Amino acid sequence: MALEVENAKLPYLSKCRLIKQGAEARVYRGTFLGKPTIIKERFSKRYRHPVLDEKLTHRRTTQEVRSILRCRKAGISTPVVYFVDYTSHCIFLEDLEGSITVRDHIASSQESGRDPVCLNTLAEQIGKILAKMHDEDVVHGDLTTSNMLLRQGSGDAKPELVLIDFGLSFYSALPEDKGVDLYVLEKAFLSTHPNTEELFQRLLKSYTQSSKKAAAVIKKLDEVRLRGRKRSMVG
Amino acid sequence: MQLNSTLELYPDYTVTQLLFKDVKNAAELRKNAMEGLVQGALITPSMIVDPFQILVASNKAVHLQKTGKMKTRSLFSEIIFNLSPTNNISEAFKRFGISDSDSAVYVVLVYPKEDAVDASDIVSKINGQQIPVDTISSLSDAAKIKKFYKVSPQEEGVGSLLDAVICRMAIKDVM
Ligand SMILES: Nc1ncnc2c1ncn2[C@@H]1O[C@H](COP(=O)(O)OP(=O)(O)OP(=O)(O)O)[C@@H](O)[C@H]1O
């Protein structure tokens, strides 16, 4: 049994361009049925027990595609899923060509000292999309500004915000889970982008205005922050 | 007029797509298909948005055959099953397979390259007019497709009908 879980690598990946080597996944660019495609390959972790490892990898793959579909159904932009190979744990996704991560966008805006109004609008856009996602009871699990892409619309339409990387996502209606989701983002946001406390407040304000269930979530966020602070005081 | 494509993941395979309108012998074709006399999948064009949808179903069928995970008996029935957003096999055939009253038919052939299947055999069986597959939108029934795949207006706000259809086809195994 244990031997069977050793997953075979997809030969086609050797023809694709590796764009990101992560701790749990490799991301490639290639084509699939003629379309530009992102291939996300989850690989096994040697230190994990093989059966457990296979289960975890499978769960992340399925949860990623399930949450993508749930979000799309609710009108939240995520990449189209073209194909899933559960044998090699590869997900074939629409390539959002020419998009940039929100992380890079904020960094370059700050560097060039460009119009801060744009960043404010972006923060509001993020707050709104996250409120919508949480209202669908999707908890992302890994909210960072690298897991949000901006796709330039046609003409002078404002760029579209697209959420990616749902491997750690799960379904939950609990305000606590959603509060932790926002807490993870807050930590990542403020440490990646210096002097953005105000910007992040804007994001939260927009979240609060967009979701009917926001009050309970923000209350949990406050609690989680407090817990985090206490823990760091203890050391 | 036919469309030949190679599958990146299975470069030894070719997918050939053909489309016919004004078909007079749909009942006979369906009977032939049931008896295993047709080496291809016969699909009702009204449920197809774009040739890409057929390619996604075909790629998945070859993949499941190679990995021993097909849910139906043949590669061709698997293509029809893969088009459906649900895991109900008989419903998939009812919706996506050709029916006796159809006046158009979408034909899909999938074969190893070295076999170089001759499409003229199947073309000769069809009493109808062949048209380019990229004119499929003139035969597809968007309202019926939206209803069967349960595509909401919100979802159409973030992508095309084809996007919505492809996502469901790709993910249905884990829904
Ligand atoms: N659909 C896509 N279109 C364009 N670029 C993408 C797409 N998906 C991912 N990318 C790029 O690849 C990077 C990594 O992708 P992703 O966040 O999904 O993987 P990851 O962070 O390695 O995953 P994990 O956190 O599960 O290990 C993104 O930050 C983005 O730059």
Ligand SMILES: [Mg+2]
């Ligand atoms: Mg990521």
